[in-house]
Amino acid sequence: MVRGKTEIKRIDNDVSRRMSFVKRRAGLLKKANELAVLCDVDLGVLVFSDHGAGAGQPSDYCSPHTSWSELIQRYETITNVQLQDTYDDEDEDADDQMFMFKEIVGLRRERDRLQASLRRQTGEDLPSGATKEELDTLDQQLELALAKVRERKDKLMDQQLDESYHKVTVIL
Amino acid sequence: MVRGKTEIKRIDNDVSRRMSFVKRRAGLLKKANELAVLCDVDLGVLVFSDHGAGAGQPSDYCSPHTSWSELIQRYETITNVQLQDTYDDEDEDADDQMFMFKEIVGLRRERDRLQASLRRQTGEDLPSGATKEELDTLDQQLELALAKVRERKDKLMDQQLDESYHKVTVIL
DNA sequence: TTTGCTATGTATAACAG
DNA sequence: TCTGTTATACATAGCAA
Numbered sequence: 001m002v003r004g005k006t007e008i009k010r011i012d013n014d015v016s017r018r019m020s021f022v023k024r025r026a027g028l029l030k031k032a033n034e035l036a037v038l039c040d041v042d043l044g045v046l047v048f049s050d051h052g053a054g055a056g057q058p059s060d061y062c063s064p065h066t067s068w069s070e071l072i073q074r075y076e077t078i079t080n081v082q083l084q085d086t087y088d089d090e091d092e093d094a095d096d097q098m099f100m101f102k103e104i105v106g107l108r109r110e111r112d113r114l115q116a117s118l119r120r121q122t123g124e125d126l127p128s129g130a131t132k133e134e135l136d137t138l139d140q141q142l143e144l145a146l147a148k149v150r151e152r153k154d155k156l157m158d159q160q161l162d163e164s165y166h167k168v169t170v171i172l
Numbered sequence: 173m174v175r176g177k178t179e180i181k182r183i184d185n186d187v188s189r190r191m192s193f194v195k196r197r198a199g200l201l202k203k204a205n206e207l208a209v210l211c212d213v214d215l216g217v218l219v220f221s222d223h224g225a226g227a228g229q230p231s232d233y234c235s236p237h238t239s240w241s242e243l244i245q246r247y248e249t250i251t252n253v254q255l256q257d258t259y260d261d262e263d264e265d266a267d268d269q270m271f272m273f274k275e276i277v278g279l280r281r282e283r284d285r286l287q288a289s290l291r292r293q294t295g296e297d298l299p300s301g302a303t304k305e306e307l308d309t310l311d312q313q314l315e316l317a318l319a320k321v322r323e324r325k326d327k328l329m330d331q332q333l334d335e336s337y338h339k340v341t342v343i344l
Numbered sequence: 345t346t347t348g349c350t351a352t353g354t355a356t357a358a359c360a361g
Numbered sequence: 362t363c364t365g366t367t368a369t370a371c372a373t374a375g376c377a378a
Contacts, residue, residue: 005370006357008205010212015362020357021211022363027355028203031372032217033180035200039193040182043219045204046243050213058247064291067284071218072244075230100272106248107279114286121293123317126324135325142321145295146314152298153307177353178374187345192374194346199372203355 021049029061036063044071193221201233208235216243 011017025047032045042063049056062068120126120138130138183189197219204217214235221228234240292298292310302310 006206006210008209011210016357017211018362021207021213023356024203024207024211028200028207028217030355031196031200031203034178035193035196035219037180038178038183039189039196041193041220041222043200043217045200045215045217046247047207047215048213048243048246058250060247067287068247069280069284071220074220075218075232075240078230097269097272100269100276103276104272104279107276107283110283111279111286114283114290118286118290118293121290121317122313123320126320130324130328132325132328135321135328139318139321139325141294142314142318145293146311146318148295148298149307149311149314152302153304153311156302156304156307188374191346195373202372 025059029059032061032063036061042066042071042074044068197231201231204233204235208233214238214243214246216240 011020028047029045032043035041036043042065043061044063044066045061046068047059049058060068062071121141123142126135126138183192200219201217204215207213208215214237215233216235216238217233218240219231221230232240234243293313298307298310
């Protein structure tokens, strides 16, 4: 933050504001991940790119071992505040049913989307029209995942070696 | 962050972990506010203090001019694609409601399971108690996926080379 | 436990290509 | 618009009281 303290007010310049947005959003999501992992807590971050009824995809982070739906449910339970809008018209029953119906439709779609992602991620079902860029991205993701798995395996082996070593010293 | 780089893994010491949690949570919420104000965007942060079904009140931040319910609604609207299916407004009885309710519960569970699989598959969230066998299986799956992606890339390259070749022959 | 300090690592505003 | 660099502000781990 060069040149004096950063005053916390809307950045007027469009270019600067967008640049700041991209950088700070990345920073926020990174911090969120660090907090979740270091302190072993559940949390979620949800960021929309433009504050109108915007077009852009939101970014979000959800800590390991949980999910947005779970976070929201817990929040509701604890605060006793209803976060998800329920329809509040004259005919409550019909509106409840409408809500549930939409929920089911949405959930089925999301399930399908997730299943497709999973199939793609396991190479079972690569999109036939995939471009080189898409394949490269997937390749990188898989390499990264593989590196993480192997790092974990190495740690596990080291741990076991260490245990064996201790056993040996005890025996000796 | 005195004494060497901070490795991003669970802090084992209880006292240190709680201290870090309080400090980092404050930092995260502050950053969230700065991002919302400086860049004029909508966002929310939700943090639970302990990751069990815990007792602690959650902390949250929600950007000015919006609310959690609005954020969640927008997120669902955008993420779930369109909810264009028609809703049958006939009288539905309690059995139907029960059915729908069970369907929702089941679908949410499945979604969570799929999200977890996906995170595991991308190495984002390897189960902490994973055995060597599990890790080996995952390793093999990833290798397989990588091989398929690369095979596809090779085909794509060959195809493009082939096209170039034909162009050349036509020109000649 | 909570508060405050400080050395050091990190995030990022401004700029350049 | 995106990417990389750098100087500076900011966040925070480890202590101490």
